[in-house]
Amino acid sequence: MSDKSIAAAAEEELRQLAQDWTEPRQGECVLCFVARMLDAWGCDETLRFAERYRVRRAPRASALLRRFEDVGGFCDCEIFLNGYVVVDPFGVGLPACLGVSRGSTQPCGSWTRRVRGR
Ligand SMILES: [Zn+2]
Ligand SMILES: [Zn+2]
Structure with a gap:
């Protein structure tokens, strides 16, 4: 294996990891x-992770991003910031996901809609 292919393999592994x-x-x-x-990557001012999900x-939930835009x-x-908050106000860090069924785009029970003006 040449140095070049080792580097390529390492790069491939990294890509796979990401x-x-x-x-x-x-x-x-x-x-x-x-x-x-x-938490891990930060926001790039797009809905990239929502879209990735x-x-x-x-893949057929084409209205998902619009639903988020509707809540700001x-x-x-x-x-x-504008749409959803963790249900448990005393929770520390990220909530444990309570889980949703496959193909669902609904938030799990750890989240609730943020009420504006409170
Ligand atoms: Zn942002
Ligand atoms: Zn969840």
Whole structure:
């Protein structure tokens, strides 16, 4: 194996790792996934993780991003700034995902709609 192919193999492995790392977990809901990704990667001012979830888990849910925009989430972090909060106000860190069924784009029971003006 030449040095070049070793480097290529290492790069491929890294790519694979990043791929797994940004994969929604089994039964994980969209909000827990996006929150987990934001925690690790931050927001790039797009709905990239919401879109990634949609593509990976619910490719036919074309209205998903619009649903977030409707609650003021025009990028991944705004979903949480404007749209949804953790149900448990005393929880520390990210909530444990309570799980959703396959293909569902609903948030799990750890999240609730943020009430404006409170
Ligand atoms: Zn953002
Ligand atoms: Zn969840």
